[in-house]
Amino acid sequence: DVKVTQSSRYLVKRTGEKVFLECVQDMDHENMFWYRQDPGLGLRLIYFSYDVKMKEKGDIPEGYSVSREKKERFSLILESASTNQTSMYLCASSFSGRAPEQYFGPGTRLTVT
Amino acid sequence: AQSVTQPDIHITVSEGASLELRCNYSYGATPYLFWYVQSPGQGLQLLLKYFSGDTLVQGIKGFEAEFKRSQSSFNLRKPSVHWSDAAEYFCAVGALGGYNKLIFGAGTRLAVHP
Numbered sequence: 001d002v003k004v005t006q007s008s009r010y011l012v013k014r015t016g017e018k019v020f021l022e023c024v025q026d027m028d029h030e031n032m033f034w035y036r037q038d039p040g041l042g043l044r045l046i047y048f049s050y051d052v053k054m055k056e057k058g059d060i061p062e063g064y065s066v067s068r069e070k071k072e073r074f075s076l077i078l079e080s081a082s083t084n085q086t087s088m089y090l091c092a093s094s095f096s097g098r099a100p101e102q103y104f105g106p107g108t109r110l111t112v113t
Numbered sequence: 114a115q116s117v118t119q120p121d122i123h124i125t126v127s128e129g130a131s132l133e134l135r136c137n138y139s140y141g142a143t144p145y146l147f148w149y150v151q152s153p154g155q156g157l158q159l160l161l162k163y164f165s166g167d168t169l170v171q172g173i174k175g176f177e178a179e180f181k182r183s184q185s186s187f188n189l190r191k192p193s194v195h196w197s198d199a200a201e202y203f204c205a206v207g208a209l210g211g212y213n214k215l216i217f218g219a220g221t222r223l224a225v226h227p
Binding site for chain 2: 104
């Protein structure tokens with residue numbers, strides 16, 4: 001079974017703090033994705049990566065950065081957290097060159113106070 | 114523009130009743146279609162997928178979906194709903210290439226009455 005894990009299920013941070021969310025997959029997937037999920041808005045793509053050290057902006061990259069130093073690990077960084085970044089963050093991964101089904105982690109619910 | 118529409122934000126059904134969740138898409142290429150389910154506080158789990166072939170596909174937990182190209186639809190069905198099916202359901206569309214990105218609908222929240 002594909003396993004995608006996220007470093008925390010719940011996080012509470014203060015405004016202005018630097019926040020790291022980590023995602024690890026064990027299926028040797030080339031592609032990894034970060035989404036945020038807000039009520040009524042569905043899933044919105046923040047960033048994705050198609051290879052080590054390679055990244056592309058998604059639909060809402062402002063206020064976020066990412067890092068992929070190893071194939072299995074994809075980190076989302078909030079340089080200076082703000083209250084409007086309070087959300088559910090979901091990581092996903094998929095193979096490249098095959099059917100585009102994505103496998104999701106359990107999510108991190110981040111609250112910024 | 115590429116998009117996925119789930120017209121129903123909330124649906125409530127009685128336990129044992131049949132269920133149909135609607136999904137319409139607009140996509141330029143031959144689509145790969147998916148339904149995911151999200152239980153409260155959890156990540157998304159793949160219910161079923163359609164790539165080609167038989168337009169009626171079976172998934173996990175007794176769900177099925179039918180692809181209708183002429184209507185650009187991929188509706189999810191279940192003949193008899195169980196209380197444990199209460200969750201949020203997302204339809205998604207993608208294609209080979211383009212980094213395998215998916216476009217998701219806004220989701221349909223299903224409530225099940227006993």
